[in-house]
Amino acid sequence: MNWRSAAVDGLVDALGPTLPAAAFIAAIAADDGGYAVRLSDGCPLDGRFEIGSMTKTLTGTVLASLVDDGIVALDDEVGRWLDAGRNSGITLGRLATHTSGLPRLSPGHTTGAADPYAFLTAEVAERELRLTTRGPGGVEWDYSNFGFQVLSLALERATGMPFGSLLERRVLRPLGMTCSGVAGRGRGSRVQGHAQGSPVRPWTHHLGGAGGVEAAAEDLARYLSACLTPPDSAVGAAIRLAQRPHHRIDPLRSAGLGWALGPPGYLGHDGGTSGFRAMLGIRRPAGRAAGVFVNDRAARGLPPAVRRVLDRD
DSSP states (O other), X not given: OOHHHHHXXXXXXXXXXXXXXXXXXXXXXXXXXXXXXXXXXXXXXXEEEEOGGGHHHHHHHHHHHHHHTTSOOTTOBGGGTSOOGGGTTOBHHHHHTTOSOOOSSOTTOOTTOSSTTTTOOHHHHHHHXXXXXXXXXXXXXXXXXXXXXXXXXXXXXXXXXXXXXXXXXXXXXXXXXXXXXXXXXXXXXXXXXXXXXEEOXXXXXXXXXXXXXXXXXXXXXXXXXXXXXXXXXXXXXXXXXXXXXXXXXXXXXXXXXXXXEOSTTEXXXXXEOSSOEEEEEEEGGGTEEEEEEESOTTOOOHHHHHHHHHHOO
């Protein structure tokens, strides 16, 4: 058995017994020989999992693609496109590296709400951006969902295209990811999310760049493979730019454009929504990458499970 097959089997076998009976698991792995996918019993082949904040790596790649084409620059200020008031000077690069000084959540966010992002339309986000008092942007790293929501809105305004269309044109279509996209875009069947075995409703994302993407396992395997070994193409160049260290957080960690880099040799991102958990990791020196997706937000242990298969001899 090759490493890819052993990795996906290991992820499903390790996490499966810890989950409620209604939960599905999708495991993916890639190396220089290709990729492998394993779905738990009953999971549809075209089932779309919500990937939560893993979306940020896709948003970073969209931004990088637009930078490569000269449409925007990392040091462009959001005030070019948004009525941001005192925060007009925040740059796209600062938003994409969590160094804008914006808070983790928008000021009007209600923690624990059944649909916590439904209120955050473009109009509301601009108003909240004008009213936000931010920290020392450009100096400290401070993870911000709100920052990536603002980023996706700024990219929409800069291009005159909805974020879902940008994502499809710049990343999904070039990689053959046909069963993926923001809600309502792309083929595939939506997997039901759960919380401790009970069905839950999906969150509403008007600004999808922070966590609004759904994707099928086969598509995610294609994405994983491209992130491990970026192709010699426009989307490959964008992936390479997104994965570069753009801000040093500490001696062991850096921020890419939407990517978490470090400890040295590793990069990746996790994600969570109302009814899903997700984790993607890459161990660059070993030429390995793996990911796992579960349709129950109570799932635990995804990051260490991925790390174990990446480090397996």
